[in-house]
Amino acid sequence: MINELISNIKEVCMEEGIDEPDIYTEFGKYTVGESGAIIFSVLEQKQQNDSELWYLIDNSLMNTIPDAWSIFEKFILLPVNKWHNEYSRVSIGGISCDHSDYYNSEDLNQEIFLPTYDSEKEEPLYLGFFHTGAYQDAISGYGGIKHCLIPSPKSVIIDRDDKGNIVDRLYRDEQTVEQMLKILGY
Numbered sequence: 001m002i003n004e005l006i007s008n009i010k011e012v013c014m015e016e017g018i019d020e021p022d023i024y025t026e027f028g029k030y031t032v033g034e035s036g037a038i039i040f041s042v043l044e045q046k047q048q049n050d051s052e053l054w055y056l057i058d059n060s061l062m063n064t065i066p067d068a069w070s071i072f073e074k075f076i077l078l079p080v081n082k083w084h085n086e087y088s089r090v091s092i093g094g095i096s097c098d099h100s101d102y103y104n105s106e107d108l109n110q111e112i113f114l115p116t117y118d119s120e121k122e123e124p125l126y127l128g129f130f131h132t133g134a135y136q137d138a139i140s141g142y143g144g145i146k147h148c149l150i151p152s153p154k155s156v157i158i159d160r161d162d163k164g165n166i167v168d169r170l171y172r173d174e175q176t177v178e179q180m181l182k183i184l185g186y
Contacts, residue, residue, distance in 0.1 A: 036132040038064050038153075039080060041124040043095070053090045055114065057127065060094040060150045062101045065129055069100060077103070077112065080126035085115035092127070096150055151175035 006023070013020045040057035048054055067073035089111055094101035103112070117125050152175040158168045 034131050034133075037128050037130045038132055040064075040127045040129075042119070042127065043124070045119055048091075053088055053116075054093050055090050055125070055127070056093050056095060058095065059153055060096040060098075060101050061092070061103055062094060062096060062098060063150055064153060065132060068103055068129075075132055076130040077114075078128050078130065079115050080128045081123070082115040082117050082125050085117055087113045088116045090114050094150075151177070151180060 009023070010020055040059060042055045043058050044056045046054045046056065062069045065073075065075060068075060090113070092103040092112065114127065115125060152172075154174040155171040156168050157171045158166065161167045
């Protein structure tokens with residue numbers, strides 16, 4: 001991809017008789033996007049009216065995937081479990097007190113269909129936002145004060161061992177209330 005871009009720029013500069021520019025760029029979204037994912041559990045289902053089913057997740061979308069909220073970045077959204085259940089159109093909301101803490105499918109020009117389930121009888125539904133790369137974590141920061149005092153979630157690294165087996169390890173625990181209060185000077 002880089003060779004194609006540079007050769008096109010060089011060709012146009014040569015045709016137009018101008019000096020080639022110094023190029024500064026960053027292709028993180030295309031090179032490391034697949035390295036990150038954020039997994040939420042659905043805490044509660046709410047029927048807003050006859051046509052709106054809301055899934056409320058266990059963190060804030062504004063805190064954990066700020067690009068979806070601020071610049072309407074689309075991420076791959078998939079259920080992690082309950083794939084065989086019936087699907088329904090849903091909206092996804094975070095737990096903060098902010099009215100903007102939702103995954104805005106209308107601004108993203110898409111509808112979201114996810115598995116339905118009985119929250120009284122079954123394990124939670126887990127939702128994954130994939131291809132978040134390192135940016136969402138870097139933008140939202142770890143260990144600082146979060147919007148509505150919602151703590152940073154735990155971070156897990158998933159890798160392969162020497163034999164090719166998938167292994168995981170806890171990289172960072174969820175931020176505690178005590179850590180947040182200390183940052184605030186209490």
